[in-house]
Amino acid sequence: LDTRALLDWYTANRRELPWRTDPDPYGVWLCEVMSQQTRIETMLPYWRRFQARWPTVGDLAAADLDEVLGEWAGLGYYSRARNLHAAAQQIAALGAFPDTVKGLRALPGVGPYTAGAIGSIALGLHAAVVDGNVERVLCRHDHINQDPRTPTVRKALWARAQALLPQGRAGDFNQALMELGASVCSPRAPECPACPIQATCQGQAQAEQLPNKPRKTKQPEVRGACAAIWQGERVLLARRPDTGLLAGLWELPGLDPFDGDEEPALGQALRERLGVPVTLGARLGQVRHVFTHRKLTLGVWSGAVSGALAPTWYTGAAWFDPHDLDGLGVSTLARKALAIAVPGVQGRLL
Numbered sequence: 611l612d613t614r615a616l617l618d619w620y621t622a623n624r625r626e627l628p629w630r631t632d633p634d635p636y637g638v639w640l641c642e643v644m645s646q647q648t649r650i651e652t653m654l655p656y657w658r659r660f661q662a663r664w665p666t667v668g669d670l671a672a673a674d675l676d677e678v679l680g681e682w683a684g685l686g687y688y689s690r691a692r693n694l695h696a697a698a699q700q701i702a703a704l705g706a707f708p709d710t711v712k713g714l715r716a717l718p719g720v721g722p723y724t725a726g727a728i729g730s731i732a733l734g735l736h737a738a739v740v741d742g743n744v745e746r747v748l749c750r751h752d753h754i755n756q757d758p759r760t761p762t763v764r765k766a767l768w769a770r771a772q773a774l775l776p777q778g779r780a781g782d783f784n785q786a787l788m789e790l791g792a793s794v795c796s797p798r799a800p801e802c803p804a805c806p807i808q809a810t811c812q813g814q815a816q817a818e819q820l821p822n823k824p825r826k827t828k829q830p831e832v833r834g835a836c837a838a839i840w841q842g843e844r845v846l847l848a849r850r851p852d853t854g855l856l857a858g859l860w861e862l863p864g865l866d867p868f869d870g871d872e873e874p875a876l877g878q879a880l881r882e883r884l885g886v887p888v889t890l891g892a893r894l895g896q897v898r899h900v901f902t903h904r905k906l907t908l909g910v911w912s913g914a915v916s917g918a919l920a921p922t923w924y925t926g927a928a929w930f931d932p933h934d935l936d937g938l939g940v941s942t943l944a945r946k947a948l949a950i951a952v953p954g955v956q957g958r959l960l
């Protein structure tokens with residue numbers, strides 16, 4: 611693989627992204643965490659907002675977790691935001707970013723990929739990265755037919771990426787390989803004639819069949835239900851536990867998954883989780899949401915309580931103006947449900 615040709619191609623073709631002009635560890639770290647499972651175009655406005663609101667890692671460490679989750683709302687995979695916040699506090703306590711891959715890996719939410727990216731791009735370390743793009747380019751270039759998710763092949767890809775690194779330019783090389791995978795060597799219809807490493811590529815004839823990843827089993831379908839409970843103009847939101855799915859986020863109270871009849875299951879869950887009986891009214895509709903591990907259909911009901919709230923499973927419950935939820939960590943799923951429950955709020959929420 612001609613590393614020189616790849617680096618020259620990268621210099622001529624790279625996208626100008628804000629963390630590339632002056633790569634500091636904080637900006638690169640934010641970018642890497644935000645762009646996991648999320649397209650660059652989608653995460654860019656979030657990256658800019660985080661940078662404007664919390665310009666340094668110390669500012670982020672001092673922020674309230676709820677505020678961070680609020681700014682994160684819409685990006686999904688909220689454990690990333692919680693880890694980001696926890697890691698910022700560790701870095702602030704250390705006084706600086708760790709300057710070794712091992713030190714970076716010790717931060718919450720920082721795996722081998724993120725450590726390699728921050729290390730090579732912002733700290734000049736001789737460290738490789740293998741993300742989905744690099745995996746695709748290497749599997750094609752080296753004509754690797756086995757499933758790259760198996761531990762043996764994964765290990766071999768990391769070793770190969772490490773061995774390819776040119777001295778002193780690991781960061782550029784890693785970004786070049788990732789950018790090549792994101793543009794020219796795309797999953798479908800790669801543009802081989804425009805590829806800087808075509809001369810040595812052994813897999814181009816079968817490019818679209820590589821990498822060879824047998825299909826995963828389908829996500830199970832599950833059902834859930836929630837209720838919009840009103841006090842005048844304000845709606846009741848409840849805060850989920852600090853661990854587990856959508857941890858620490860606010861939502862219309864409810865349950866998922868469940869079997870059987872929706873209304874009694876919801877009524878019982880609300881009584882248990884809010885510590886007060888809830889009278890359910892009409893079923894207002896339902897929303898669909900796809901998580902990585904399951905597909906959820908969530909029924910949305912109206913409801914009323916009389917009596918004091920004493921949340922148990924939920925870590926808090928409070929009344930909110932649904933038109934003013936800025937800064938509150940509300941999951942995308944809960945926003946979809948609110949859009950059904952609150953007339954006229956849809957455009958502001960989604």
Ligand code: SF4
Pocket residue numbers: 747750751794795796800801802805806807808811812813814817
């Ligand atoms: S020649 Fe084609 S298949 Fe090979 S690395 Fe380049 S774009 Fe990918």
